[in-house]
Amino acid sequence: MDSSEQDKSDEDIDDKSANDGGGDGCVTDDNDAGDFVDVDIEKSNGKKEMIKPPVEENGEESTPDSIKIKEIQEYSDSSPKIYGNARNHYLPTIKSQAHLPKPDLPTTPRLERSGSLSIAETMPSIGKYISERSNSFSAAIVKRLSSLKEDNDVVVEDDSLNFEVKEFRIPGVKVIVKLKTEAERLSHELRGRISFFTRSNCGDCTAVRRFFREKKLVYVEINIDVFPKRKKELVERTGSSETPQIFFNDTWLGGMAALNELKKSGVLEAKVKEFAGERCPEGAPAIPVYGENEEEDEDEDEDDDLVETVRYLRRSLPIQDRWVGLRIVKNCFSGVDLLESMIDHLDCSRKKGIIIAKRMGHKHFFHHVFGENEFEEGNHFYRFLEHEPFILGCFNFRISTNDCEPKCASFLADRLSKLMFAILEAYASDDRLHLNYHAINKSEEFRRYLNVARDLQRVNMKLLTPNERLAFFLNLHNAMAIHAVISIGHPEGILDKRAFYNEFLYVVGGYPYSLSIIVNGTLRRNRTSPSSFIRPYSKGDRRLELAPQQVNPLIHFGLCNATRSSPVVRFFTADGVEDELKCAAKEYFQRGTIGFDMDTRTVYLTRIIKWYSEDFGEEKEALKWVMNYLDSTQSGLLAHLLTDDDEDDSQMNVVYQDYDWSGNL
Numbered sequence: 001m002d003s004s005e006q007d008k009s010d011e012d013i014d015d016k017s018a019n020d021g022g023g024d025g026c027v028t029d030d031n032d033a034g035d036f037v038d039v040d041i042e043k044s045n046g047k048k049e050m051i052k053p054p055v056e057e058n059g060e061e062s063t064p065d066s067i068k069i070k071e072i073q074e075y076s077d078s079s080p081k082i083y084g085n086a087r088n089h090y091l092p093t094i095k096s097q098a099h100l101p102k103p104d105l106p107t108t109p110r111l112e113r114s115g116s117l118s119i120a121e122t123m124p125s126i127g128k129y130i131s132e133r134s135n136s137f138s139a140a141i142v143k144r145l146s147s148l149k150e151d152n153d154v155v156v157e158d159d160s161l162n163f164e165v166k167e168f169r170i171p172g173v174k175v176i177v178k179l180k181t182e183a184e185r186l187s188h189e190l191r192g193r194i195s196f197f198t199r200s201n202c203g204d205c206t207a208v209r210r211f212f213r214e215k216k217l218v219y220v221e222i223n224i225d226v227f228p229k230r231k232k233e234l235v236e237r238t239g240s241s242e243t244p245q246i247f248f249n250d251t252w253l254g255g256m257a258a259l260n261e262l263k264k265s266g267v268l269e270a271k272v273k274e275f276a277g278e279r280c281p282e283g284a285p286a287i288p289v290y291g292e293n294e295e296e297d298e299d300e301d302e303d304d305d306l307v308e309t310v311r312y313l314r315r316s317l318p319i320q321d322r323w324v325g326l327r328i329v330k331n332c333f334s335g336v337d338l339l340e341s342m343i344d345h346l347d348c349s350r351k352k353g354i355i356i357a358k359r360m361g362h363k364h365f366f367h368h369v370f371g372e373n374e375f376e377e378g379n380h381f382y383r384f385l386e387h388e389p390f391i392l393g394c395f396n397f398r399i400s401t402n403d404c405e406p407k408c409a410s411f412l413a414d415r416l417s418k419l420m421f422a423i424l425e426a427y428a429s430d431d432r433l434h435l436n437y438h439a440i441n442k443s444e445e446f447r448r449y450l451n452v453a454r455d456l457q458r459v460n461m462k463l464l465t466p467n468e469r470l471a472f473f474l475n476l477h478n479a480m481a482i483h484a485v486i487s488i489g490h491p492e493g494i495l496d497k498r499a500f501y502n503e504f505l506y507v508v509g510g511y512p513y514s515l516s517i518i519v520n521g522t523l524r525r526n527r528t529s530p531s532s533f534i535r536p537y538s539k540g541d542r543r544l545e546l547a548p549q550q551v552n553p554l555i556h557f558g559l560c561n562a563t564r565s566s567p568v569v570r571f572f573t574a575d576g577v578e579d580e581l582k583c584a585a586k587e588y589f590q591r592g593t594i595g596f597d598m599d600t601r602t603v604y605l606t607r608i609i610k611w612y613s614e615d616f617g618e619e620k621e622a623l624k625w626v627m628n629y630l631d632s633t634q635s636g637l638l639a640h641l642l643t644d645d646d647e648d649d650s651q652m653n654v655v656y657q658d659y660d661w662s663g664n665l
Contacts, residue, residue: 193280194272195220195287196246197234200421201573204256205244209425211259217272220287225418226445227288237285248272250283290444307403309345309356310365314384316341324381329369331387335380363406364458364510371542385457390512394505395487396453406458413464413472413574419449420479420571432568434664441486449479453506461509461546468574469546470523474558475571477518480506481562482569484515490562490663501561511543515561522547523555530611553615553625554581556608557588565593565606565660585629593657594626596637602653603641610656619654 194212198205198221212219224231224243231241238245238252246253248271253259262268304310317333324332335357342353354377360366361374366382373380385391386401422445427436440446464472484504491500501516513522520529521536525547528535537544558581560569567588572580588606595604609622616622623642627635641652 191279192249193220193284194218194246194248195222195285196244197222197224197230197285199223199243200225200418200425201571202243206425208244208246208256208259220285222285222288223422223445226422226448230288233285247285248274249278249280250285288444291447302405304363304403304405306356306360306363306365309342310360310403312345313338313341316345319384319387322381324369329381329383330389332369332381332383335375335378335382338375338382339377362460367510371540385507385510388507388512390505391507393503394507394512395483396450396456396506398454402454402457404455406460407455409459409461409463409472410468410574412452412455412459413468413475416449416452416479417471417475417571417573419445419452420475420482423449423482424569424571428569432570433564435482435562435569437482437485437665440482446486450483453479453483456506456508457510459509465574466548467577470548470552470555471572471574471577473518473522473546474555474577476506476508476513477515477523478560478569478571480504480513480515480518481560485562485663490665491661509546513543517543519555519559523559524551524612524615525549527551527614551615552581553612554578554585556612556615557581557585560664562664563659563661564664566664569664582629586631589626589630589634594630594634594638596634596641598637598641600653601641601644601651602655603638604655604657607656607659623654 194217196205196208196219198209200223209221222230222234224234224241234243234245235241237247242255244255246255246259253262253271259268262271317337319331319333321328321330322332323329338357339350339353342348342356343350346353346356348356354375357375361368361382364385366384367388368374369381369383375382391397391401423440423443424432426445427439427443428434461469461472484500488499488504489496491497502514505512505514507513516529517536520527521543526535526537526544557567558570558572560566562569567584570580570584593606596602597604603623605623605626609616609626613619613622616625620642623638627638627642630638644652
């Protein structure tokens with residue numbers, strides 16, 4: 001288009017605007033609003049053409065009274081910029097008003113896109129946004145922390161001599177920084193090793209262990225009751241088997257007396273720092289190796305001398321279900337078949353065969369199906385221990401019965417108590433009200449206890465003395481309760497309690513024992529439990545032979561059933577079981593299990609007394625028994641109530657406290 005044609009077009013536009021009433025600024029859909037300004041148009045040939053706005057006769061640019069502003073859309077630099085609607089290759093724009101103030105340009109122009117962008121295009125913007133926001137947030141935190149010092153809003157609860165806690169109070173934010181103590185920093189810097197030899201149920205060993213725990217010092221404990229072979233090393237290093245014996249690296253420090261002397265003289269920390277930067281030499285006591293069986297006598301795990309004959313009988317005898325009287329007995333064999341097979345296998349006389357068969361019954365390789373005898377010649381039926389209906393429910397049974405030579409009952413009882421003492425010392429709270437069952441399950445002490453429990457399958461319990469039996473069954477009950485919590489969990493309902501107390505079994509001396517059977521059948525000499533009217537043992541049950549001659553009410557304060565209201569978990573020794581039970585009873589009543597209200601003449605008593613009233617006697621008789629295990633104040637109050645109750649007509653009230661069945665976790 002040449003210049004003449006351009007001028008003509010401009011005139012046509014002016015005429016049309018005049019005819020359409022363009023003076024008032026109104027435009028139709030076919031017209032552009034406002035006057036033109038200088039706009040560069042890039043033509044297809046690459047040249048630019050300058051478009052001039054129309055001018056009035058006096059040479060000034062015309063300004064309409066009102067202008068309708070249309071939306072401005074911006075594109076990227078590579079795209080052509082279009083303002084308003086393009087018509088006939090003209091790009092109309094709005095002329096700014098001279099009499100209005102010009103707005104400041106924004107520092108960051110807003111970018112509007114007409115189309116959706118891909119993820120690759122939007123990610124830089126999102127990343128930039130997050131970075132800017134995080135920088136702003138960080139700057140705000142730093143600014144706020146800086147202002148705290150000026151406002152004196154910082155609370156410092158430590159100084160160079162007191163390493164406790166620094167606390168910064170920020171509105172909406174609380175930051176607590178716990179600094180390490182001197183002992184913790186020293187323990188972290190230690191490259192050497194603190195180790196000491198201990199034994200279970202030793203007061204001095206407990207004191208040394210508590211001292212190192214309070215000082216936050218890492219130590220290695222070598223319990224010679226848990227690791228019997230280390231006793232020989234202790235004697236070689238110190239010349240004695242006395243415990244505790246403390247070592248700093250390979251240097252023998254001494255026992256409890258030596259530790260107290262170092263504490264009093266104030267050179268203990270210097271002694272610790274002396275080897276803090278030194279690596280532990282090879283000559284130091286070695287860390288115990290977990291997972292290995294270390295028995296004092298390797299011959300103790302030899303097979304029973306009868307096991308080869310028993311294994312032959314297991315393969316050769318016709319084992320099947322039979323009618324015996326009016327009952328069906330599963331997996332049994334006849335005594336006649338047993339005797340004939342034995343004579344044929346051993347090529348011995350009938351008399352010798354009977355003697356060997358009785359020995360097998362005595363060692364609990366098999367039992368009479370009704371428990372009538374160990375073995376007798378005649379028409380009797382017997383069953384191997386692994387075929388007993390209860391055996392699969394026993395948690396100390398692994399696939400097959402233990403065919404090793406049965407160990408001495410007193411040795412196993414002592415080993416069991418020492419291992420459980422070690423477990424308490426390592427994984428119970430100081431007051432023994434709470435146990436760390438998860439840590440117990442992962443411990444070496446518990447793994448070794450399970451091996452001892454497996455050795456109980458065919459042990460001869462009749463060889464124990466009465467005190468040994470009493471301590472053994474008390475310890476076995478408490479150990480089984482721990483094992484039950486680990487294996488089946490703590491009971492939460494009625495069905496869980498039945499499984500916990502009645503169906504969690506051990507096979508001991510050839511017979512099954514549950515927690516309920518140990519308490520009511522053996523320790524209480526076959527008395528009914530609070531929740532049952534049936535006695536645990538039937539007439540002629542061989543387990544009743546192990547029950548004490550008289551029931552001792554103190555047993556109820558030595559039995560822990562893994563609940564919060566039960567007595568604390570403890571284990572007993574055969575020599576001091578009676579005195580230890582008395583201490584347990586006194587400790588139990590000091591925990592608030594008895595209370596008094598003198599105004600209403602009421603005694604608040606543990607529910608154990610009510611449940612086992614058959615053991616404690618009538619109510620007043622039970623209170624008189626309880627008085628022997630109270631402190632002087634409680635005993636005086638109870639005596640006063642009992643005396644007034646005998647003299648006055650007013651009755652003394654006994655209220656039994658609720659029992660907390662939740663676990664001692």
